[in-house]
Amino acid sequence: QVQLVESGGGLVQAGGSLRLSCVASGRTFSSYAMAWFRQAPGKERECIATINWSSASTIYYADSVKGRFTISRDNTKNTVYLQMNNLKPEDTAVYYCAAVFGPIPPNYISTYAWSSWGQGTQVTVSS
Numbered sequence: 636q637v638q639l640v641e642s643g644g645g646l647v648q649a650g651g652s653l654r655l656s657c658v659a660s661g662r663t664f665s666s667y668a669m670a671w672f673r674q675a676p677g678k679e680r681e682c683i684a685t686i687n688w689s690s691a692s693t694i695y696y697a698d699s700v701k702g703r704f705t706i707s708r709d710n711t712k713n714t715v716y717l718q719m720n721n722l723k724p725e726d727t728a729v730y731y732c733a734a735v736f737g738p739i740p741p742n743y744i745s746t747y748a749w750s751s752w753g754q755g756t757q758v759t760v761s762s
Contacts, residue, residue, distance in 0.1 A: 644756030657732030
């Protein structure tokens with residue numbers, strides 16, 4: 636398994652942007668599929684974006700973030716990013732990155748499909 640550390644969260648006004656980063660330990664990062672989840676107070680953790688080992692392959696976005704958020708990765712830096720634009724108050728949540736060895740699993744929207752998790756970073760969007 637890899638160890639994951641997120642950063643980049645904070646307080647931003649509606650319409651603003653943030654870029655989250657998730658740095659992974661280990662030498663086999665490029666063999667892992669990666670994902671971003673988020674969890675708002677009182678709600679279940681939801682999958683919002685996934686990316687396969689090759690950025691050119693399958694990428695998933697939840698409908699709620701499609702067109703506003705972009706997931707990417709730099710395998711030379713063991714880092715996955717989440718660029719968030721046009722943020723809305725409903726994007727307020729703790730954001731987590733997750734990893735699993737191999738390709739994106741078929742049940743990728745489930746938290747059980749991912750074996751490694753970061754500690755989370757808070758994103759707060761004010762209206």
